[in-house]
Amino acid sequence: MTRPLQITVLGATGSIGLSTLDVIARHPDRYSVFALTGFSRLADLRSLCLKHRPSYAVVGDEAQAGVLQGQLQSDGVATRVLSGEGGLSEVAGHPEVDVVMAAIVGAAGLKPTLAAVQAGKRVLLANKEALVMSGALFMQALHDSDAVLLPIDSEHNAIFQCLPSDYARGLGAVGVRRILLTASGGPFRDIAPQLLADVSPEQACAHPNWSMGRKISVDSASMMNKGLELIEACWLFSARPDQVEVVIHPQSVIHSMVDYVDGSVLAQLGNPDMRTPIAHALAWPERIDSGVSALDLLQVGRLDFQAPDNLRFPCLRLARLAAETGGTAPAMLNAANEVAVDAFLNRRIRFTEIASIIDDVLNREASVPTVCLEDVLAADNQARETADHWLSCRGR
Numbered sequence: 001m002t003r004p005l006q007i008t009v010l011g012a013t014g015s016i017g018l019s020t021l022d023v024i025a026r027h028p029d030r031y032s033v034f035a036l037t038g039f040s041r042l043a044d045l046r047s048l049c050l051k052h053r054p055s056y057a058v059v060g061d062e063a064q065a066g067v068l069q070g071q072l073q074s075d076g077v078a079t080r081v082l083s084g085e086g087g088l089s090e091v092a093g094h095p096e097v098d099v100v101m102a103a104i105v106g107a108a109g110l111k112p113t114l115a116a117v118q119a120g121k122r123v124l125l126a127n128k129e130a131l132v133m134s135g136a137l138f139m140q141a142l143h144d145s146d147a148v149l150l151p152i153d154s155e156h157n158a159i160f161q162c163l164p165s166d167y168a169r170g171l172g173a174v175g176v177r178r179i180l181l182t183a184s185g186g187p188f189r190d191i192a193p194q195l196l197a198d199v200s201p202e203q204a205c206a207h208p209n210w211s212m213g214r215k216i217s218v219d220s221a222s223m224m225n226k227g228l229e230l231i232e233a234c235w236l237f238s239a240r241p242d243q244v245e246v247v248i249h250p251q252s253v254i255h256s257m258v259d260y261v262d263g264s265v266l267a268q269l270g271n272p273d274m275r276t277p278i279a280h281a282l283a284w285p286e287r288i289d290s291g292v293s294a295l296d297l298l299q300v301g302r303l304d305f306q307a308p309d310n311l312r313f314p315c316l317r318l319a320r321l322a323a324e325t326g327g328t329a330p331a332m333l334n335a336a337n338e339v340a341v342d343a344f345l346n347r348r349i350r351f352t353e354i355a356s357i358i359d360d361v362l363n364r365e366a367s368v369p370t371v372c373l374e375d376v377l378a379a380d381n382q383a384r385e386t387a388d389h390w391l392s393c394r395g396r
């Protein structure tokens, strides 16, 4: 029998990280945990280390590493604790690792995810922000290495399942007319637009269909999540922005579709549970049990579709604009959004001001081509400064 695949889970304490560990634990013959990383909730990381006995754990800084190392020693766990960006990249690119789940939220995941790609791992990409920021460099690194990139985002995993295996030849060459990216519409799909200014972080995080981390929950409520996913789809499937159409589908049962030139539309369906795309990407091209129950179509009853409302969801329009502009525009969009979402979650701004901040940053900062990682990081930095300036000008 072959040895179990060694897996690093970046962002193990988060929603995707925990779902990944749930799937892995169902298949101890196939998978073994090599490293777990977490940034906060260190008590959770300690319990995960007790359960999964990884060779390494990675935390934010040296002081935290010292505390966790001491605790694990007294627990009798031999896990070695590393810290910071260096520690993350080390466990992502470690020679003993086969698979890396990239599930850190936001720009913080960029360098370790790139390290995994450069080291030729099977990379399971949940951290869409990394690809949005540095798409051209990311795809070039993928091309230059033996890495295999499998999308975890449920929509992109669905599209991957609906495309032919040679889709890298180009969408036109394989007969694809367009990609239909489905969106639930989030918790504010039907709210009167004038009420959006007063919604709370709790309301924004109460997603009707999916249970997720707080940042992506706010992104779903503003539909910036769909905007980031539009950019993600363009990179993953070599699509032009006009080949990706967003369709609101409130039930979140169809996870996305591919429309072919002969009129066929292929869809992937399932219950809204991230363990399905995680299990798919872990085992691909095989299939394994994910713990997700069978889809009961009779209980679902109906599948509805509607067009997104650009006035209610300006973030979607801004993301499409950034996708069309290219260069550092998506990195700036992402950075401004991260600052704005954080400010909203900390009650410093209104929900509707998220789009105002991003719009302001994109208007002030010119996009330049991304020749190297430093270009991306400089754009990210500049956009954060401009967004912070917006906040301080308004005394927030």
Ligand code: NAD
Pocket (backbone or CB within 6 Å): 010, 011, 012, 013, 014, 015, 016, 017, 037, 038, 039, 040, 102, 103, 104, 105, 106, 108, 126, 127, 128, 129, 152, 153, 154, 210, 211, 212, 213, 214, 215, 216, 274
């Ligand atoms: P989460 O907030 O639940 O977890 C985030 C993880 O990243 C945690 O382990 C946290 O400790 C770690 N982290 C946060 N900041 C960090 C930093 N500065 N340095 C190192 N680690 C840090 O988020 P989530 O919902 O699991 O989402 C993770 C990623 O997956 C996001 O990019 C999100 O867009 C994507 N994604 C999530 C879902 C979902 O259903 N949750 C679906 C599709 C895509």
Ligand code: MG
Pocket (backbone or CB within 6 Å): 153, 154, 155, 229
């Ligand atoms: Mg998604």
